[in-house]
Each structure stands twice: as C-alpha cells, then as structure tokens.
Amino acid sequence: MIDQRRARLGPSTERRGQETSVTREVFQRVAVSCKKVDKGEDVLRKLFRTLLILLIVGAAATTIKALFFFRIQKPGDPQPCFSREQAKNEGFWVRDVTVQPNTFQSGGKTYRLGEDWIEEAFEDDDYRVWFSKRTKLGWNRLCLRVPRYEDGAIELDYFDGGYAGSVFLYSKKLESGQYPTIQLHVRFKSWNSDEKIELETVVLKPN
Numbered sequence: 792m793i794d795q796r797r798a799r800l801g802p803s804t805e806r807r808g809q810e811t812s813v814t815r816e817v818f819q820r821v822a823v824s825c826k827k828v829d830k831g832e833d834v835l836r837k838l839f840r841t842l843l844i845l846l847i848v849g850a851a852a853t854t855i856k857a858l859f860f861f862r863i864q865k866p867g868d869p870q871p872c873f874s875r876e877q878a879k880n881e882g883f884w885v886r887d888v889t890v891q892p893n894t895f896q897s898g899g900k901t902y903r904l905g906e907d908w909i910e911e912a913f914e915d916d917d918y919r920v921w922f923s924k925r926t927k928l929g930w931n932r933l934c935l936r937v938p939r940y941e942d943g944a945i946e947l948d949y950f951d952g953g954y955a956g957s958v959f960l961y962s963k964k965l966e967s968g969q970y971p972t973i974q975l976h977v978r979f980k981s982w983n984s985d986e987k988i989e990l991e992t993v994v995l996k997p998n
Contacts (some may be wrong), residue, residue: 869914870954871934871962878910878934885909885931886970887998895977895990902945902979905936905958907995909970931965933973933995943982945990949975970997 871878878884888907895902912928937945937959950961965971973995979988 869912869928871912871932871960872910873954873956873958873960874936875906875908875934878908881925883910883913883927885911888933888935889996889998890935891994891996892991893993897979897988897990902940902977902990903938904945904977904993905938907933907935909933909965909997911967912964930967931969933963933965935961935995937961940979943980946978946980946987947975948978949973972996 872881872883875884875887886909888909890904890907893904909931912930912932913925914928915925933950935947935950937947937953939958944959947961950963954960954962974992975995976992977990979990980986981988
C-alpha cells in the first residue's frame with residue numbers, strides 16, 4: 792500500500808518541481824525584461840536631458856547675440872564701419888582720404904585726427920539674428936576717426952554726427968561717385984567749461 796501511495800505521489804511531486812522550475816524561469820525572464828526596460832528609460836531620460844540642455848544653450852546664445860548685435864538707431868541712419876580695415880574686410884571700402892594736417896599743438900597738448908576713408912553705405916537686417924543680411928544703400932559715406940580725450944572732445948564743422956566707441960567716428964553722407972576735397976575747421980571742446988579751442992583748418996583729399 793505504501794509503495795502504491797509513493798507511486799501515486801511521485802509524478803505529482805515531479806510536476807510540482809517542474810512547475811516551480813518553470814515559475815522561477817518566468818520570474819527570471821520578467822526580471823531581465825524589467826532591467827532592459829529600466830535601461831531603455833535611462834537612455835531616453837539622458838537623451839531628453841541632453842536635448843533640453845542644447846535647447847537652453849541655444850536660446851541663451853540667441854538672446855546674448857541679439858542683445859549685443861542689435862543696434863538702436865534712427866531710421867535711415869545705419870551705423871558705419873568703425874575702421875578702414877573693417878570696411879575693407881567687409882567689402883564696403885571705396886577709397887582712402889588724406890588728412891592734412893592731422894596733428895595740432897595747443898596749450899602744451901597735442902591733438903590728432905585719425906584715419907579717414909570713404910565707404911559704401913549699408914544697412915544690417917538682424918531680424919532673424921542668426922541669418923542677418925546686409926544691404927548696400929546706393930550712396931557713400933565719408934568717415935573720420937578721432938581719438939578720445941579725457942578732458943574734452945574734438946569737434947568738426949562739416950560732419951553730420953558721430954558715433955562713440957573706443958574712438959569717436961564722424962561721418963558725412965556723399966552721393967555715389969562723389970569724392971570732394973573738403974576744407975573744415977577743427978576745435979576742441981572742454982568738458983569742464985563752454986570754452987572751445989580753435990585748433991586749425993584741415994583739408995580732406997580723396998586719394
């Protein structure tokens with residue numbers, strides 16, 4: 792009888808063992824699948840973080856470029872190049888201009904005028920920031936650089952206005968093909984008083 796019972800229990804125990812083995816294998820496969828899913832989610836999270844960082848950097852760079860390169864200027868008053876070299880490098884230079892004399896003595900001080908040139912007028916369109924465009928306006932500009940002085944500034948009676956930077960830049964609108972020889976008076980205006988020192992009369996002659 793005992794042997795018969797063992798015979799009956801044997802196959803059942805075997806099946807339970809097989810079922811346990813199968814169950815363990817299923818759990819192992821599920822665990823492996825979960826690990827793969829976790830790794831996939833980690834990859835997606837890293838990719839998302841990278842894209843987010845690139846987006847933030849791009850937005851910041853665009854804002855900085857806009858702040859530094861957008862210029863507030865009056866309509867019809869585009870800003871000129873700030874040097875002869877810049878005008879040549881950017882393709883707007885027309886010709887050099889000789890300034891005589893360009894050095895003056897007064898009150899024990901020396902005053903100077905800088906380089907002078909004629910360039911084609913242009914206008915920047917920075918509306919799209921990264922895809923800015925320059926358009927030539929069909930007229931020229933006479934440009935003259937003047938050094939900055941701590942106690943005052945040089946004034947010129949022929950030029951329309953100036954732009955302040957590392958130096959003062961004076962400009963005068965010229966019609967295309969117009970290269971006049973110009974005579975003008977140079978004065979020095981003190982910051983501390985209304986006094987104006989007459990320096991000399993100079994001649995600007997296109998080369």
